[in-house]
Amino acid sequence: MIEFDDVHKAYRVGGRDVAALQPTRLTIAAGRIFGLIGHSGAGKSTLLRLINRLEEPSGGRVLVEGVDVATLDGEGLRRLRQRIGMIFQHFNLLASKTVADNVALPLKLAGELPRREIDARVARLLARVGLAEHAGKYPAQLSGGQKQRVGIARALATEPSILLCDEATSALDPQTTASVLQLLAELNRELNLTIVLITHEMEVIRRVCDRVAVLDAGAIVEEGPVAEVFLHPRHPTTRRLVSEAEHLDEREQVDDFAHVPGRILRLTVQGEATYAPLLGRLARETGVDYSILAGRIDRIRDQPYGQLTLALSGGDLDQALSRLQAAEVQVEVLR
Amino acid sequence: MEALFANLDWYEIGIAGLDTLLMLGGSLLFTVLLGLPLGVLLFLCGPHQLLANRPLYGLLSLLVNLLRSLPFIILLIVMIPVTLLLAGTSLGVAGAIPPLVAGATPFFARLVETALREVDRGIIEATQAMGATTRQIVWNALLPEARPGIIAAVTVTAITLVSYTAMAGVVGAGGLGDLAIRFGYQRFQTDVMVVTVALLLALVQVLQNLGDRLVVHFSRK
Numbered sequence: 001m002i003e004f005d006d007v008h009k010a011y012r013v014g015g016r017d018v019a020a021l022q023p024t025r026l027t028i029a030a031g032r033i034f035g036l037i038g039h040s041g042a043g044k045s046t047l048l049r050l051i052n053r054l055e056e057p058s059g060g061r062v063l064v065e066g067v068d069v070a071t072l073d074g075e076g077l078r079r080l081r082q083r084i085g086m087i088f089q090h091f092n093l094l095a096s097k098t099v100a101d102n103v104a105l106p107l108k109l110a111g112e113l114p115r116r117e118i119d120a121r122v123a124r125l126l127a128r129v130g131l132a133e134h135a136g137k138y139p140a141q142l143s144g145g146q147k148q149r150v151g152i153a154r155a156l157a158t159e160p161s162i163l164l165c166d167e168a169t170s171a172l173d174p175q176t177t178a179s180v181l182q183l184l185a186e187l188n189r190e191l192n193l194t195i196v197l198i199t200h201e202m203e204v205i206r207r208v209c210d211r212v213a214v215l216d217a218g219a220i221v222e223e224g225p226v227a228e229v230f231l232h233p234r235h236p237t238t239r240r241l242v243s244e245a246e247h248l249d250e251r252e253q254v255d256d257f258a259h260v261p262g263r264i265l266r267l268t269v270q271g272e273a274t275y276a277p278l279l280g281r282l283a284r285e286t287g288v289d290y291s292i293l294a295g296r297i298d299r300i301r302d303q304p305y306g307q308l309t310l311a312l313s314g315g316d317l318d319q320a321l322s323r324l325q326a327a328e329v330q331v332e333v334l335r
Numbered sequence: 336m337e338a339l340f341a342n343l344d345w346y347e348i349g350i351a352g353l354d355t356l357l358m359l360g361g362s363l364l365f366t367v368l369l370g371l372p373l374g375v376l377l378f379l380c381g382p383h384q385l386l387a388n389r390p391l392y393g394l395l396s397l398l399v400n401l402l403r404s405l406p407f408i409i410l411l412i413v414m415i416p417v418t419l420l421l422a423g424t425s426l427g428v429a430g431a432i433p434p435l436v437a438g439a440t441p442f443f444a445r446l447v448e449t450a451l452r453e454v455d456r457g458i459i460e461a462t463q464a465m466g467a468t469t470r471q472i473v474w475n476a477l478l479p480e481a482r483p484g485i486i487a488a489v490t491v492t493a494i495t496l497v498s499y500t501a502m503a504g505v506v507g508a509g510g511l512g513d514l515a516i517r518f519g520y521q522r523f524q525t526d527v528m529v530v531t532v533a534l535l536l537a538l539v540q541v542l543q544n545l546g547d548r549l550v551v552h553f554s555r556k
Contacts, residue, residue, distance in 0.1 A: 054463060081463075081466035085464075090455075090457055092455065092458055092461035094476060094479060095554075095555050096479040105465065108475070109462075109467045158466075
C-alpha cells in the first residue's frame with residue numbers, strides 16, 4: 001500500500017517557488033493497478049517519483065508499506081528502491097550492456113546473489129517476457145516493444161512488490177502498446193504486483209487500470225474506480241481526456257442533435273447486461289421509438305460496458321424510463 | 336639518391352623514435368590515470384549532477400583552465416622544481432613526462448567530463464531507481480555508457496601529446512619532433528625534416544585509426 005498524506009512539492013525556479021504538486025491525499029491499494037492520468041506538466045511524473053524518492057517532497061509524508069520514505073537513510077533508501085521496480089518511456093537501457101546484463105544489473109548492484117543464481121533468474125525473467133533468444137543482443141538491435149520488455153524484466157529482477165511505470169507505452173505503436181499492457185496485467189495477477197502507471201492516454205487507463213486519479217495543474221481533480229471515472233467523468237479535464245480517447249464530445253453532440261425530436265438520454269450498461277437485447281424489448285413493451293445517436297461498446301479491463309446516446313419519442317416515456325432503471329441501466333437525461 | 340638523404344642517420348632517428356614512444360606511452364598512462372578521476376569528479380560536481388557542488392566545481396574548473404591556458408613550453412620550464420621532485424631529474428625522457436602529464440591531464444579531464452555529459456540522464460535515473468550508490472552509478476552505468484566517448488578522448492589526447500613531445504627537446508628529452516627542430520629546421524637538413532615528419536604522421540595515423548576502430552567496436556550500435 002502506498003499513501004500520500006498531504007504531500008506537496010515545489011521547485012525553486014529563478015528564486016521563486018513554483019508548485020508542481022498541491023497538497024495531495026491519495027491511497028493506492030496493494031496488488032492493484034493504479035493509473036495517474038493528466039496532460040503534460042500536470043504533476044503526474046512528480047507524484048510517481050515521490051514514491052521511490054527520486055523526488056523529495058517539500059512537505060507531507062509518503063508512506064510505502066507503512067514506512068515514511070523521508071525517514072530512510074542511504075541504506076534504507078537503497079533497500080526500498082530494490083522493492084520498487086521502475087520502467088520508463090524511453091526504456092533507459094544501457095546501450096553498452098547486453099540484454100541479459102541489463103536485466104542482471106539491479107541484482108549485481110544489490111550484491112546479494114551469487115553469479116549462478118543471477119544468471120538463472122535473468123534467464124527465467126527473459127523467458128517470461130518472451131525474449132529468451134535475445135539474451136546476447138544489445139538494446140540497439142531490438143524493437144521498441146522488445147526494449148520495453150527488457151525494461152520490465154530488469155524492473156522485476158529484484159522481485160519488487162511495486163512497479164512504477166513512467167509513460168511506459170507512450171513511445172510505442174498501438175499494437176505494441178496493447179501487448180505491453182497485456183503483459184503488465186498478467187504480471188499484476190501472477191505476482192500480486194502493485195502497479196502505479198502514469199499516462200496521458202485514457203485508452204491505457206481503460207485497458208489495464210483498476211482505479212484512476214486525474215491530475216490537473218498539480219492537483220488530483222477526480223479519483224475513483226476506472227469504470228466510474230471513465231463512464232461518468234465529472235471534472236472538465238477528465239471529460240476532455242475521455243473525449244480525446246473516444247473522439248467524441250458530448251456537449252457538441254447535444255448541440256448537433258438540436259433538430260432530433262424527443263427526449264435525449266444516455267444509457268450506461270456494465271457487465272453481462274451489456275449484451276442483453278434491451279432496446280428491442282423496450283420498444284415492443286412500451287411503444288417508444290428509439291434512434292441511436294451515438295454510442296460505444298467496449299471493455300474496461302475485462303468488464304464489458306456499453307454507453308449509448310438515444311432519442312426516444314412516442315409511446316409511454318415514463319414507463320420506458322422506469323423499465324430501464326429496473327434493468328440495471330444507468331440513465332442520464334440529457335434533454 | 337644517396338645525396339638526397341645525405342644527412343640521415345638512421346641510428347639517431349631510431350633513438351629519437353624510441354624516445355617519442357617512451358614519452359608518449361609514459362605520459363599517456365599517467366594522464367589517463369589522473370585525468371579520468373578528475374573528469375569524473377568535474378562531471379559529478381557540475382550543476383544539477385549527482386554531487387552538485389558549486390564551490391568545488393568552480394575551484395577544479397579554475398585549476399583546469401589555468402593549466403590549459405599556459406603554453407606548454409612555459410609549463411615545461413615552470414615545472415622544473417616539481418619535476419625534480421617527482422622524477423628525480425628534470426632532464427631527458429623522465430624529465431619530460433611530468434610536464435607532459437601536467438599539460439595533458441586537464442585537457443583530457445575536460446574531454447571526459449564532456450563524454451559523461453553525453454550519457455542520457457534517464458540512464459542515471461534508472462540506475463538510481465535500482466538503488467545504486469553514486470559509486471555504483473559511476474562504475475556500472477556512467478563509465479560503460481561513456482566508453483566510446485572516453486576512448487575518443489584518449490585518442491585525441493594521445494595525438495596532442497605527440498605534438499607536445501616535440502617541445503620536450505628543451506629539457507633534452509629528444510624525440511622525433513626535437514630532431515625535426517634541431518636538424519631539419521635549425522641546420523636546414525630538409526631530408527631529416529621530411530623523414531621525421533613522415534614518421535610522426537605515421538604515428539598519428541596509427542593512433543587515430545586504432546582509436547576510431549575501438550570507438551566503433553564499443554558503440555554497440
